[in-house]
Amino acid sequence: MKAFTTHRGLVGPMDRANVDTDMIIPKQFLKSIKRSGFGPNLFDELRYRDEGQPGADCSNRPLKEDFPLNFPRYKGASILLARKNFGCGSSREHAPWALEDYGFNAVIAPSYADIFYNNCFKNGLLPVILTEEQVDVLFKEMEAEEGYQLAIDLPSQTVTTDSGHVFSFELDEFRKDCLLNGLDEIGLTLQNADDIKAYEAERAAQHPWVFGAIK
Amino acid sequence: MAGRTLYDKLWDSHLVKQNSDGSSLIYIDRHVIHEVTSPQAFEGLRLANRKPWRLDTNIATPDHNISTDKSERDAGVAGMTDEVSRIQVQTLDDNCDLYGIKEFKINEMGQGIVHVMGPELGATMPGMTVVCGDSHTATHGALACLAHGIGTSEVEHVLATQCLVAKKMKNMRVTVNGTVGAGVTPKDVVLAIIGKIGTAGGNEHAIEFAGSVFRDMSIEGRMTVCNMAIEAGARVGMVAVDQKTIDYCEGRQFVPKGEMFEQAVVYWNTLTSDADAVFDTEVVLHADDIAPQVTWGTSPEMVSAVTASVPTLDEQPTEEKRKGLERALEYMGLEGGQAIESIKVDRVFIGSCTNSRIEDMRAAAAVAKGRQVASSVKQVLIVPGSQMVKAQAEAEGLDKIFIDAGMDWREPGCSMCLAMNADKLGAGEHCASTSNRNFEGRQGNGGRTHLMSPAMAAAAAVAGHIVDVREFAGGDQ
Numbered sequence: 001m002k003a004f005t006t007h008r009g010l011v012g013p014m015d016r017a018n019v020d021t022d023m024i025i026p027k028q029f030l031k032s033i034k035r036s037g038f039g040p041n042l043f044d045e046l047r048y049r050d051e052g053q054p055g056a057d058c059s060n061r062p063l064k065e066d067f068p069l070n071f072p073r074y075k076g077a078s079i080l081l082a083r084k085n086f087g088c089g090s091s092r093e094h095a096p097w098a099l100e101d102y103g104f105n106a107v108i109a110p111s112y113a114d115i116f117y118n119n120c121f122k123n124g125l126l127p128v129i130l131t132e133e134q135v136d137v138l139f140k141e142m143e144a145e146e147g148y149q150l151a152i153d154l155p156s157q158t159v160t161t162d163s164g165h166v167f168s169f170e171l172d173e174f175r176k177d178c179l180l181n182g183l184d185e186i187g188l189t190l191q192n193a194d195d196i197k198a199y200e201a202e203r204a205a206q207h208p209w210v211f212g213a214i215k
Numbered sequence: 216m217a218g219r220t221l222y223d224k225l226w227d228s229h230l231v232k233q234n235s236d237g238s239s240l241i242y243i244d245r246h247v248i249h250e251v252t253s254p255q256a257f258e259g260l261r262l263a264n265r266k267p268w269r270l271d272t273n274i275a276t277p278d279h280n281i282s283t284d285k286s287e288r289d290a291g292v293a294g295m296t297d298e299v300s301r302i303q304v305q306t307l308d309d310n311c312d313l314y315g316i317k318e319f320k321i322n323e324m325g326q327g328i329v330h331v332m333g334p335e336l337g338a339t340m341p342g343m344t345v346v347c348g349d350s351h352t353a354t355h356g357a358l359a360c361l362a363h364g365i366g367t368s369e370v371e372h373v374l375a376t377q378c379l380v381a382k383k384m385k386n387m388r389v390t391v392n393g394t395v396g397a398g399v400t401p402k403d404v405v406l407a408i409i410g411k412i413g414t415a416g417g418n419e420h421a422i423e424f425a426g427s428v429f430r431d432m433s434i435e436g437r438m439t440v441c442n443m444a445i446e447a448g449a450r451v452g453m454v455a456v457d458q459k460t461i462d463y464c465e466g467r468q469f470v471p472k473g474e475m476f477e478q479a480v481v482y483w484n485t486l487t488s489d490a491d492a493v494f495d496t497e498v499v500l501h502a503d504d505i506a507p508q509v510t511w512g513t514s515p516e517m518v519s520a521v522t523a524s525v526p527t528l529d530e531q532p533t534e535e536k537r538k539g540l541e542r543a544l545e546y547m548g549l550e551g552g553q554a555i556e557s558i559k560v561d562r563v564f565i566g567s568c569t570n571s572r573i574e575d576m577r578a579a580a581a582v583a584k585g586r587q588v589a590s591s592v593k594q595v596l597i598v599p600g601s602q603m604v605k606a607q608a609e610a611e612g613l614d615k616i617f618i619d620a621g622m623d624w625r626e627p628g629c630s631m632c633l634a635m636n637a638d639k640l641g642a643g644e645h646c647a648s649t650s651n652r653n654f655e656g657r658q659g660n661g662g663r664t665h666l667m668s669p670a671m672a673a674a675a676a677v678a679g680h681i682v683d684v685r686e687f688a689g690g691d692q
Contacts, residue, residue, distance in 0.1 A: 016542070023656070027657075031297075033258070093366035115350055118369075119366035172238065177236065189375075192378075
């Protein structure tokens with residue numbers, strides 16, 4: 001998995017609450033059997049004036065000019081500034097795949113839906129949680145300054161603005177460790193194979209109906 | 216020591232290892248697989264040279280992108296006209312064949328929407344941990360399972376290790392006491408709960424639904440409620456075991472028989488929250504306050520009683536709410552203050568993992584019987600949740616009732632709930648839908664979804680607009 005340590009980059013906005021995963025990557029793109037290539041269809045219905053089709057070239061599609069991420073000033077954004085409950089709805093990991101493929105390394109929001117939040121960490125995409133007030137400050141600064149950048153430091157768990165704000169954020173120790181080191185979580189779990197086998201043997205003895213029925 | 220909640224018990228009994236960094240390794244009993252979120256997981260397994268940890272834990276079926284049209288379905292996977300979808304279903308078949316995973320293939324008896332199929336085959340049983348690469352996996356919690364959706368990386372993780380790295384959630388209890396009135400269904404109860412706590416209300420929590428309303432509810436009704444826990448932000452929704460749970464499980468294909476069944480029942484009967492268990496969050500509603508519900512906006516929390524009106528901009532408490540409402544009304548093509556019953560519908564969809572079981576089919580048929588779809592309605596799709604539901608409905612003659620009323624009786628699948636196949640709304644069309652999400656574009660680019668119960672959706676099909684089924688039921692037949 002891709003590691004995340006520190007990142008400094010241009011900030012782009014998604015200024016609405018409850019952005020759902022259907023909005024992040026509409027269903028027609030879930031037919032792919034690949035993990036990559038979803039970036040051109042990120043926010044497809046908000047971003048383009050026509051209806052996107054899987055596999056179609058997006059480079060000449062008509063853009064919705066009022067969608068902020070289409071503004072020239074946000075071109076190349078690598079940090080998405082968002083509102084609360086970002087990523088609600090379906091469990092599709094295509095949502096973080098699309099954000100990552102588009103070029104985002106991190107999202108900053110006051111809160112996330114649980115499954116989306118979890119999926120981000122599997123893909124080297126850091127979902128930063130700041131307070132609503134802090135997110136408001138960042139939105140105001142971003143709107144006031146073209147080319148607005150932020151610095152995110154995972155080891156110290158901080159977001160730093162050029163104006164001098166340093167905002168701390170929380171995250172679980174194990175998630176931080178996996179992200180910092182780009183660890184293979186399956187490999188880590190398999191180091192516990194003996195524990196898993198021991199648990200399984202005990203469970204099979206106590207609850208035998210859980211095993212063997214489906215063949 | 217304080218008592219334990221149902222969730223605490225399920226968590227404790229699946230804990231393989233508690234790590235020093237606060238994470239835990241949790242054992243997974245049942246893994247349900249479908250075509251959309253699994254191909255990348257199987258590919259990852261192969262790239263890392265790994266194999267599934269266990270085979271008798273997995274059960275697979277195609278459901279999300281398959282056609283519900285009989286002539287296309289009769290041609291099987293090879294006859295799927297959408298080439299991209301065909302490759303995805305073929306990939307599921309190939310992966311299951313390669314590893315020896317039990318799959319109910321496209322037209323086999325047993326095939327169905329993953330969350331209809333699992334319980335009806337007895338593949339999910341009380342006390343199990345159940346995961347699937349689909350957020351509506353909480354459905355299985357109706358059988359007192361610890362069930363939740365996972366992403367594709369975790370599908371691969373479960374295939375390879377039979378475990379997940381997890382962090383324990385908080386406990387929430389949603390209590391609804393009293394007796395619901397006529398015409399008020401499990402769908403209305405869960406929509407009312409979402410309306411009260413909001414789409415993020417259950418974030419970081421596992422919800423247990425408790426109180427007389429859920430005790431009185433059938434198991435299928437409890438599935439409808441648990442199914443939509445995710446729409447209240449909770450990955451997990453559960454109802455404790457009672458005699459109904461045990462009666463539901465007995466005799467199903469993968470449920471043990473004889474002595475082993477008796478042994479299982481002794482354990483299943485322990486799957487309730489202790490009387491002195493403490494919940495981190497308590498939510499209480501009363502049955503008397505719940506009328507048939509309809510969503511008017513673009514989030515499941517944008518919901519009202521059918522007798523109400525669409526909210527107005529000036530009654531919004533915050534600027535954020537005002538902006539959200541303004542955007543939703545614009546998308547939905549509605550005016551603040553407009554009566555919900557004045558909303559005309561262009562299409563009707565009765566199906567999805569929320570409402571496609573036999574009781575849902577019966578409820579819709581009871582309204583449709585002897586009536587006709589309004590001439591202004593372009594299409595009414597009735598999509599049973601599984602081959603077994605379809606066969607049962609046909610045995611009861613429900614298909615005839617629907618067809619006589621001018622409705623389309625289809626083949627099982629997810630269909631217009633997420634519109635990955637050809638069943639979709641056109642831009643600007645309003646749909647009375649028994650599915651679970653009314654997000655922008657969910658049922659088709661520009662489509663406008665109104666979530667409601669099967670009886671309400673059938674009534675809307677006949678009336679041509681949203682209508683209170685309680686008054687409708689007494690009308691002319």
